[in-house]
Amino acid sequence: MARAEIAARTLRTDRWWLPPLTTFVGLLLISIYAAFRTFQGDFYWVDQYHYLTPMYSPCLTEECIPAASHFGRWFPALPGFLTPPVIIIPFLLGFRITCYYYRKAYYRAAWASPPACAVAEPHSKYTGETRFPLIAQNLHRYFFYAASLLLLINIYDAVLAFGTGVGLGNIILLVNVGLLAAYTLSCHSCRHIAGGRLKHFSKHPVRYWMWTQISKLNNRHMLLAWTSLIFVCLTDLYVALVASGTISDLRFIN
Amino acid sequence: MSYQGKFRVWRGDDSGGGLEDFTVEVNEGEVVLDIIHRLQATQAPDLAVRWNCKAGKCGSCSAEINGRPRLLCMTRMSVFDESETITVTPMRTFPIIRDLVTDVSFNYTKAREVPSFAPPKDLAPGEYRMQQVDVERSQEFRKCIECFLCQNTCHVVRDHEENKEAFSGPRFLMRVAELEMHPLDTADRVDQAQDDHGLGYCNITKCCSEVCPEHIHITDNALIPMKERVADRKYDPIVWLGNKLFKRS
Structure with a gap:
């Protein structure tokens, strides 16, 4: 038996194309900004107030400003156009790219697989995440471990900056790590590791409690994914503007 | 009016x-x-x-x-x-x-391919009392009314008829998850989900959750937890390395 003969790709009458388009434009703009700042290689450290942008933390190569290298300069200077963030960006990018929310976002927005529910995708063949390269999405939890470590370093940077007093930059760095922590904790892998992998919740009350708390955050994973991503860029922009002398930091306590 | x-x-x-x-x-x-x-x-x-x-x-x-x-x-x-x-x-x-x-018989075929609940062989009736926290998790999946809207909207089979053989669809992967999360089930559901029911085809675009009239969180509570269990078993580089080094099967 055949399917009903309906030629139209979709019969949806709502603006189904708007969410994928918005997602695509949002991700594109953020990618352009992140790429520009990564390869700019400057204005990442405010010496006066010890502000270090999260995009350059930890700064681990020889070309890093010594005061900004809280954990030492382990690697030699990078050749050509490469800058210190290229050491850490693969881990941060890997965490976001393999994130279950972002997968939904870019599969829909960038690959149209599918562009929206009940809208036919343009591809003639589909194997999903069964083979290379998309089978690598299964490595999400390892990027989660790496991102958690980088988050701890970001928290350390934010706390260290309070050593010079309190300014608007301190508040921004603090909100940034708060959002990053919420996004990282709300991750599906974190939920699984905390308690989701158990078959027997009643035998592990502490892990069950952790799972229920992380599940509450997990319900807002999409919101946290976007707010933390946008706020990282805003934090970086603020540090860049102060570091370049374009604006001065608003100080509350010096 | x-x-x-x-x-x-x-x-x-x-x-x-x-x-x-x-x-x-x-x-x-x-x-x-x-x-x-x-x-x-x-x-x-x-x-x-x-x-x-x-x-x-x-x-x-x-x-x-x-x-x-x-x-x-x-x-x-x-x-x-x-x-x-x-x-x-x-x-x-x-x-x-x-x-x-x-004709929704595709779904009945896929339902039959899921092995039924397998409690421990030595467990006598009435011997085990299930706790509420253990019940709640799979109770969400039991709300399914089998309208098959999730199966219908899933692009894996909606746009690719040829995938019907390899992919059971969200409804039956959810059934596998329900059994896998049951404290007493002894069957190996993880390999089954990946190898026999095509979990890897799912690219978690969440259309199944979007159309579910019972508002079951199919993707977040069934499909992703199953993908994580498969990652535990099959894609953990540390486990893989250990298996290679110590020649474990």
Whole structure:
């Protein structure tokens, strides 16, 4: 038996194309900004107030400003156009790219697989995440471990900056790590590791409690994914503007 | 308040068909299934539609309204403009029988492929008392009314007929998850999910959760936890390295 003969790709009458388009434009703009700042290689450290942008933390190569290298300069200077963030960006990018929310976002927005529910995708063949390269999405939890470590370093940077007093930059760095922590904790892998992998919740009350708390955050994973991503860029922009002398930091306590 | 609503309904069978225009009376408080019934009673007595409870619990009247997979009985006419033309078509993923009725036997085949609950062999009836926290997790999945809207909307089979053999669809991967999360189940569901039911085909675009009339979090609570369990078993580089080094199977 055949399917009903309906030629139209979709019969949806709502603006189904708007969410994928918005997602695509949002991700594109953020990618352009992140790429520009990564390869700019400057204005990442405010010496006066010890502000270090999260995009350059930890700064681990020889070309890093010594005061900004809280954990030492382990690697030699990078050749050509490469800058210190290229050491850490693969881990941060890997965490976001393999994130279950972002997968939904870019599969829909960038690959149209599918562009929206009940809208036919343009591809003639589909194997999903069964083979290379998309089978690598299964490595999400390892990027989660790496991102958690980088988050701890970001928290350390934010706390260290309070050593010079309190300014608007301190508040921004603090909100940034708060959002990053919420996004990282709300991750599906974190939920699984905390308690989701158990078959027997009643035998592990502490892990069950952790799972229920992380599940509450997990319900807002999409919101946290976007707010933390946008706020990282805003934090970086603020540090860049102060570091370049374009604006001065608003100080509350010096 | 009544008005004359404009409808386009797909009519035909597996030899062909198309959308036909109708004007039908719409009354306050009605759902799309009421209109289809009025259409049957007044203008198209041979119009085929599958329905039963008219309360969103039997899962019979699944169709597509303005291109969106929905239950006919749970879609209120008040969500549409009076001037809007409402298109009603059968589910696209399954073979057509006639008009709005499709052959959903694909789902019954896939249901039979899921091995049943396997408690420990030495457990006597009444010996185990299940705790509420353990029950709750799979209770969410038991809300499923088997309307198969999730199966219908999933692009893995909707857009790729050839994947039907390898992919069981969200409804039955959820069934596998339900059994896997049961404290007493002893069967190995993780390899089954990946190898026999095609979990790897799912790219978690969440359309199944979006169309579920019971609002089950199919992706977040069943499919992703299963993917994580598969990652535990099959894609953990540390486990893989340990297996290679110590020659474990």
